[in-house]
Amino acid sequence: MKQFMDKDFLLTTDSAKALFHNYAEKMPVLDYHCHINPREIAEDRKFENITQVWLGGDHYKWRQMRSNGVDEKYITGDATDREKFQKWAETLEKLIGNPLYHWSHLELQRYFGYTGHLCGDTAEEVWNLCNEQLQNKWSVRSLIKASNVTLICTTDDPIDSLEWHKKIAEDDTFDVQVLPAWRPDKVTNIEKPDYASYIGKLSEVSGVEIKDFASLKEAIKNRMAFFAENGCSVSDHGLDFVLYHPASEETIDSIIAKRLSGQDITKEEMMQYKTEFMLFLAREYHRINWAMQIHYGCKRDNNAFMFSKLGPDTGFDCIGDAASAAQTADFLNALSATNEIPRTILYSLNPNDDAAIGTIIGCFQGTEAAGKIQQGSAWWFNDNKTGMINQMTSLANLGCLGNFIGMLTDSRSFLSYTRHEYFRRIMCELIGGWVDNGEYPDDQKALKTIVEGICYNNAVEYFGFDL
Incomplete structure (x- = not known):
C-alpha cells in the first residue's frame, strides 16, 4: 500500500516519476486565468x-x-x-x-x-x-512567491479603473507581474436586465455616448486601449455557447436601441447582437495582438429558490448541452475569410465537446503561434483526474499535445497554485505511461521539451509575456 499522498502521489511508473521530479516539479507557474482580487495583492492581505x-x-x-x-x-x-x-x-x-x-x-x-x-x-x-x-508567516504575496509564480492574469471588467494593477506595477518590492485580462461579458449579455444601466456606465468611463453599434465599438476600443496601456494582452469571455447568427449593422443598431429604451428583444435578436459583437471583438484582438479565451457550455443560475437568496457564482451552475460545433466553426470561419482570427483558446464545460474542439482547432491554425488555436485545459467540473486525462488524451489524439499551453487555476483562492502541481503529476503519469508502453521513445531531450513546455514554456511563448 502506498503512503497517503507521498512524493510520488499519482505517479505509478518509473518514467512518470522521472518526468515529474526531473522536469515538471521544477518549473515556475504562469497563471494566465484566475479570479483573484488584485487589491488583495496590492495590499498584501x-x-x-x-x-x-x-x-x-x-x-x-x-x-x-x-x-x-x-x-x-x-x-x-x-x-x-x-x-x-x-x-x-x-x-x-x-x-x-x-x-x-x-x-x-x-x-x-x-x-x-x-x-x-x-x-x-x-x-x-x-x-x-x-x-x-x-x-x-503567510500573506498573499508570500504565498504567491512560495508557489514560484511569475505572472498572474486577473479577470477584469471594461469599466474597471485598474487602480490596483497600477499600484502593483509601481511597487518595486514585488516582482511578480499582475496583469489585467479583459472580460466584457456585461457588454455581451444584452438580454440581461442591467444592460442599459451598464452601457450608461461604459459611456461615462469611455467618454463616448453610446447610442448605436458604431458608438459602442468606439467606446470599447477606447477601453481596450486603456487596458493595453496597463499591460493587458489577454481577453476572456463567458458564453452559453459560441454563436453564429450574422446580421447587418442597421439590424444591430435597432437591437441596441430597443434595449437602451427598456424594450425586450427576441432570442434571434440576442443571438445576432452577440454574434456581431464577438466578431468585432475578435477582429480587434487580432489587430492589437491579444489572445482570446472563450469559456462556454455552462448552464448558469439554476435552483431559482437559492439563486434568489444568494445570487450568481454561489454554486448553482451545471454543464449545458446547447453548444453547436457547427456554429463554433462558422464563427471562426467568418474571421478566417479576412484572415482576422486572433490566437484563440476554446474551453467547453461539456466534456462531450472535446473531440469536436479537437477537430475544429485543426482547421484554423496559423504561423503566428505554435498551436494558435488551442483547446483549453479541463475546466471547472472537468478539473479532476479523469477530466484532465480525457482532455489531454483527446487533444493528443486529434491535435498537437506538445504545443498545449497547460494549466491555470481559474480560482479565487491564493492557495490554489497547487492545482498546477496536481495537473503536472497527472500529465506526467499520462505521458510516462505512453513511454513505458512503447508508444513514445525514451528520448529525454524531447520529453523534457514537451513536459516543460506544457508546464510553463508554451504559455510564455503563446502569450508573448516578457518574463
Whole structure:
C-alpha cells in the first residue's frame, strides 16, 4: 500500500516519476486565468484564519457541503468561521475520489506542512496549525512567491479603473507581474436586465455616448486601449455557447436601441447582437495582438429558490448541452475569410465537446503561434483526474499535445497554485505511461521539451509575456 499522498502521489511508473521530479516539479507557474482580487495583492492581505482562505467565495466547496446536508448557515450564513471549518472538515472526509480532497491536502502539505488527513476529528488540530502560520508567516504575496509564480492574469471588467494593477506595477518590492485580462461579458449579455444601466456606465468611463453599434465599438476600443496601456494582452469571455447568427449593422443598431429604451428583444435578436459583437471583438484582438479565451457550455443560475437568496457564482451552475460545433466553426470561419482570427483558446464545460474542439482547432491554425488555436485545459467540473486525462488524451489524439499551453487555476483562492502541481503529476503519469508502453521513445531531450513546455514554456511563448 502506498503512503497517503507521498512524493510520488499519482505517479505509478518509473518514467512518470522521472518526468515529474526531473522536469515538471521544477518549473515556475504562469497563471494566465484566475479570479483573484488584485487589491488583495496590492495590499498584501493577511488572513485571520483558514476559513477565510478556503471557504470565502469557494462555490466548489459550498456545493459539496450542501451535498452533505450542511445547513446554509454554515456555508454562506452567519455561523462562526470555526463552525464553518468544522462542517467543511466533516464533509471533506466523505469526498473520496473528489479533486477537492486532493487539492485540500496538497495545500495543507505545501503551505502548512501538515501530512495527516483532515476530518472532523482532526479539525481542531488543523485549525490551530493553519491559523498560527497564517497570522505569523503567510500573506498573499508570500504565498504567491512560495508557489514560484511569475505572472498572474486577473479577470477584469471594461469599466474597471485598474487602480490596483497600477499600484502593483509601481511597487518595486514585488516582482511578480499582475496583469489585467479583459472580460466584457456585461457588454455581451444584452438580454440581461442591467444592460442599459451598464452601457450608461461604459459611456461615462469611455467618454463616448453610446447610442448605436458604431458608438459602442468606439467606446470599447477606447477601453481596450486603456487596458493595453496597463499591460493587458489577454481577453476572456463567458458564453452559453459560441454563436453564429450574422446580421447587418442597421439590424444591430435597432437591437441596441430597443434595449437602451427598456424594450425586450427576441432570442434571434440576442443571438445576432452577440454574434456581431464577438466578431468585432475578435477582429480587434487580432489587430492589437491579444489572445482570446472563450469559456462556454455552462448552464448558469439554476435552483431559482437559492439563486434568489444568494445570487450568481454561489454554486448553482451545471454543464449545458446547447453548444453547436457547427456554429463554433462558422464563427471562426467568418474571421478566417479576412484572415482576422486572433490566437484563440476554446474551453467547453461539456466534456462531450472535446473531440469536436479537437477537430475544429485543426482547421484554423496559423504561423503566428505554435498551436494558435488551442483547446483549453479541463475546466471547472472537468478539473479532476479523469477530466484532465480525457482532455489531454483527446487533444493528443486529434491535435498537437506538445504545443498545449497547460494549466491555470481559474480560482479565487491564493492557495490554489497547487492545482498546477496536481495537473503536472497527472500529465506526467499520462505521458510516462505512453513511454513505458512503447508508444513514445525514451528520448529525454524531447520529453523534457514537451513536459516543460506544457508546464510553463508554451504559455510564455503563446502569450508573448516578457518574463
